[in-house]
Structure formats: structure tokens, C-alpha cells
Amino acid sequence: MKIKAIYEKTVPIASQIRNAVIDFSQMTISVVAVVTDVIRNGKPVIGYGFNSNGRYAQGGILRERFIPRLLGADPQELLSDDGSNFDPFKCWRVMMQNEKPGGHGERSVAVGTLDMALWDLVAKIENKPLYRLLAERYNNGRCDTDVYVYAAGGYYYPNKDLAALQDEFRRYLDMGFTHCKMKIGGAPLQEDLRRIEAALKVLPGGNALMVDANGRFDIPTAIAYLEALQSFGLRWYEEPVNPLDYLALAAVAAASQMPIATGENIFSLIDSLNLIRYGGLVPQRDFLQMDPVLSYGLVEYLRILEMLRRHGWSSRCCIPHGGHLFGVHIAAGLQLYGNEAYPEVFLPFGKFAEGMELKDGKVTLPDEAGIGYERVPEIYDILRAL
């Protein structure tokens, strides 16, 4: 059993949207296909992967370091002990050979992209949907059969007015979402408050809305926003400060009556550990959004969940960034709180598979072996072309 070839390509997901810190006018992602010599249904098994939005494609690092290491390994080094399947943990060790500790960005995305494809492979070879395989291996067989997802949107874009924001959120509710997230911090506080008030007019209550500052604020601004937001009863206040400024986060968390959410720009076990040690977050109240694909893959994410458990955090506190089908499987199989969804941005990579039903804020799982990108025509067209 071996990997015969790995293909990678950079794909644009550019759009006119912006958050408080960046615009997405040049945004790209890497897509990969890992082709094996395993035959299922008369065809070679291929694992597909791509990276979550926000951190650009990683073609250079993939081509120069991580793909050659996988292809250069003795095939046995990549397999489970009984040789019956690929072992993502062993593949991870091969990929991370001769990588120094520290510096967790970019390469964490490249490894995560290949890791997604490897898990897709492993589940296809076992002929199971990935969430079932994860439940059996890592969650005592327990899984959720539907997953809470919320609609991440409410970006700033040129000439977007309050009515456009309201229309956007109405569309999300019509699709079956119950909670919507909007960006803040890209406009002055008073303007953001008008946007929030407009959004709340079309939502069933304050708890149906999350706000996301994308790490833009210093402590005084984060606290000023906090004070202005407290009375709305919002679902959460996301990334008020620099994602690595644990002291600033702890100050906001200590002053907050609202849940705080953060973690999408924390890309490793050790950074996650520091977030828990120093960030002042509160289990049962706050949410952790570490993104498995941006953070060295599900292999590292499983280590993060184990670290969280040892520190008194349940997997039900986790709701990953990323908004793709891989995240839905992880949320179901490991019984997380839920998963992000992007109904109208970063298309087509956030699309659900055919047959998945979204109702009352929860989405059902696909029954395809693997992740199921073959059942998302717009994604499969891109992956197949590799």
C-alpha cells in the first residue's frame, strides 16, 4: 500500500469582502490530491484536501518540504502497524521531520492541507464516512448525527448598507441557520452599533448574533466595545484582541458578561496551551475556535483536544473556524459544539454535500465514504482536475 503521487494547485477564492484587519481581494488556497495504489470499486483511492481561508495557498512549502518528505518515505513508515491503512500520525511525523520547534504559521497550513487528504484516504480505505471513523477511533463510538452550524458573514464590502446586511441575514435564516455572525471593528464603534442594531431587527434575539473583531482592538478599544455590547445579550464576542496577546484577552474575559470566542489564529498545541494557561478564558462560558486545517491538521487537533480535556475543557467548548465539510465530520465524530459555515463567502469550498439537510441550525452528515467532496459538484470539479 503506497502513495503513488501527490498533486497540488493554488486556487483563488478572492472576493470584495473585508474584515477589521484584511481584505480578501487576493486570497488563495491550496488544493491537494493524494493518489494511492489502493483500488476500491475498480478505481484508485484518492484523498482530497484544501486549506481553510484566510492564510493563503502554501504551494511553495508543499512542493519543497512536505510533499517530497511523504513521497520520499519508505511506504511502511506511513502505514498502520498491521499495514492495512495509512496512519495520519505516522505521516505527520514524516512530514515534520527536520522542522524546528516554534514558528507556527504557514507550514501548519501546508501540513493541515495534506492531513485533510490523508484522513479522507483513511476513511475511504475503511469505506466509512470520516465522522464514523473518528467516533470509533477517538470517541468510544459516540458521535452526533447532526451538527450545529452558524452562518459566518456580515463582512464589510464596498457600498454595503444596513438593508443589505439585513437581507444577508434573512437569507441565512431562510436557509435554516439560527445564528449569524458579523464583523465589527472595521468601522467606528457608533457605526458598528448601528449595524448590530439593524442585524438584531431581523434576528430572533440577541443570542442569535455573534460579533467578530478579528483581533483588531487594543485593550481600551476592546473594553469600550465590550461595554457597548454587554446589554445586547449576544451569543459571543470573538477575537477582541491580538490572538496571541493572552494578557489582553484575559483582561477582556475578566470584564465580560458575554461569552468570548477565540482561537482561529492559534495554530499549534503549544500556542493552544498558552491560550488556556494565560488567556483567562472560562470553561462552560467561552468558545475555542482552533482550526484543524490551519493548525497542522486533525492529528495536532486531537492533541489539542486531549490537552483541553486535561485542563477541564470539554470538546463541547470547541467550534472550529474553517467552514468546510471536514470540520462538520470532526464536529460530529468528536462531539464538538459545532462548526462554522460560510453560506455566501469562500465559495465553493464551504458548500455542504448533496443530501445534507440544514434545519433549525443543524446540518445532517453525508453517508459517502471519506469526507464526501465527491458529492459537492462545485468542489469536486476543482479537485478532480488535479
Place this chain on the structure above:
Amino acid sequence: MKIKAIYEKTVPIASQIRNAVIDFSQMTISVVAVVTDVIRNGKPVIGYGFNSNGRYAQGGILRERFIPRLLGADPQELLSDDGSNFDPFKCWRVMMQNEKPGGHGERSVAVGTLDMALWDLVAKIENKPLYRLLAERYNNGRCDTDVYVYAAGGYYYPNKDLAALQDEFRRYLDMGFTHCKMKIGGAPLQEDLRRIEAALKVLPGGNALMVDANGRFDIPTAIAYLEALQSFGLRWYEEPVNPLDYLALAAVAAASQMPIATGENIFSLIDSLNLIRYGGLVPQRDFLQMDPVLSYGLVEYLRILEMLRRHGWSSRCCIPHGGHLFGVHIAAGLQLYGNEAYPEVFLPFGKFAEGMELKDGKVTLPDEAGIGYERVPEIYDILRAL
């Protein structure tokens, strides 16, 4: 005044050496040349840069993000307000446009590589050695005219015995170095102790030796090594634990009678701030080794120095990783403690320029405008070929 072209290339610096965590059999670096329309001595001014060892070339990120942003900018955006020179801070903002906060690795190296070339340019356009320019702009005109450098070596490599280690350190002393650094943690403690004792036989005293674990140890192992090392009176104990595990570092620092050194795998202002807030390091005793080129360049390093100053740390506590001429200029112009040197590894990129004299552990500065790579024939051959 504008940038006409930027060239980049990946260059191997592979060798058989290894530290406690990685081998360097596939190590590469990126080299860049930034060509301007400014004419000096009848020729266009070109700035040269390359990245420090250990983190691989960054060709993909350079070609896809940072070079296009510099070349795509309005030339005015890159210049000082009076238009008389390039402004590395403005160039930095252009490069970091649409980059999300957090995730400080790889891209920090790509930006640092271009940053080195930009400072080379700026000093050449002002027709001054870089260290003089830095002293004038950022250090009230004060600078050092020679810089303390120590010989970083003592790597593990196949079939290296104690006599080979001793011979290596004798060569460093003969060259004019007074202090030598060796790797530990790549062998069992007892074997490392034999290596240390052998090294000390050819050195003038315990204080002439530094040991470097490259972040390999967990807390119990780091403490066991600490206990075994305390009596030697070593110059410092470097990177005992994972570079981002501030709590583990604080535990070692609290138990140590020796100076602790760390920081070479800390790649941003915010990570440096966390190191200072949580790492338990002691000003006047411990050493900080943040590497300007791996950490978003000298632009970010100046921010780090300012943060350190506000936290009670003098620039004299800083001795950067990297071992190249750019670091020597920074150490002289900003009056740091000194700079790392690699007399026998990562060649030719650690070589001093013609005319620089090494004596009693200190090296003189070159008087060439810019950094002076034109006066290091083995480096200039590579840079010129761009």
C-alpha cells in the same frame, strides 16, 4: 526612486550536522536582490538579503505574496516622506497588507529576507555602513566599533568523537574567538557530560562554553540537565525547553544558577512580549536571541527592542541568532551584547567581510556602504548571480 526588479532564488546550505531536534541534510535558504533605479558610482544600487539558517527557503511565499506587493505598490508608498530614500517601515506595511494577525512563522522569514535587502539598499543610498546609519537613526549616534561574537558549533555529526570536538574548539580559539557553543540533548545526559568535560579541557574555563538543547527537553529532563550542568560555571544554558513553553522555561529559569538564553525560535513582537511576560527570565542575567531576519526583519526587531526597554531589558541583553554580517551591523549600531557566529557551518553565509579583524572574541566592522556583502567573495558570487 523606485524598485525596478526583485530576484529570488533558493540556495542549499545542506550539511551532515544535527542538533538535538533536526538534521541539516536538506537545509536551504532564500537569497534576494532588490534592484533600484538609483545610480551610485555609475551603477544601479542593489540591496541583497538572505535568511538565517534553520527555517528553509521561502521562495513560494516570496513569489506569491511579498515580492508582488512591493512591486505592485505605488513607488511613493515605499519612500521616506521627503522621497530621498526607501523607508523599510513603509515597505513593511506594504508587505504585511492583508496578512492576518497570529501565525508567526515562515512568512516572518520571507519578510525578514526582503527586509535585509531593503536595509542594505537604504545604507547604500546614504553611502554609509549600515551600523552607522542604525546608530544615527535609532541609537542617538552611539555605536560599538567592534562586536562580541562567539563560535557556534559543537554539532553532532556521524562518527564525531571527543577529539574531533576538541579540535573544532581549538580551531575557533585560534581564529580569535573566546567563547564556544556546543549542542546538547542529542545524546544521553552522561554522554553529553563527557562531551562537555572534553570541551572544557581545551577552553580557558567554564565561562567560555555555552550549551544549547534546541528546545528538546521536557521539564524533568531540562531540570536534570540543569542540575548536572550547574557546577561547570557555563556561560549560558540555551533553549532548554520548547521555545513557546513559557511555563516550562520559567520553571528552569527559577531553578537555575546559570544564565539562560533563548529566543531564536520566537518570531514576532507579540511572541517576544509573551516570552518576557511569562518566561520568568531575569534581566542582567539572561540572554535574548531573537533573530531579526527570521522575525519579520529589523523593522520588527526595533519594535522588539523598544518593548524590551519598556520592560526593563537593555539592548545589552540581546545577542541574535543568525550568524551573518547583517547581525554584526545590528549589534554594533544598536549596541547589543553581541552576535552569533558560525565559523564552520552554514557556509559561506556566516563569513565576515574582507578587512574585518577578529581578536579576543571581538570583530571589527566593515567600512563599505550598506552591509558589505560585496566584500565577502563567496557570498557575493551567489548574490551577484541573481
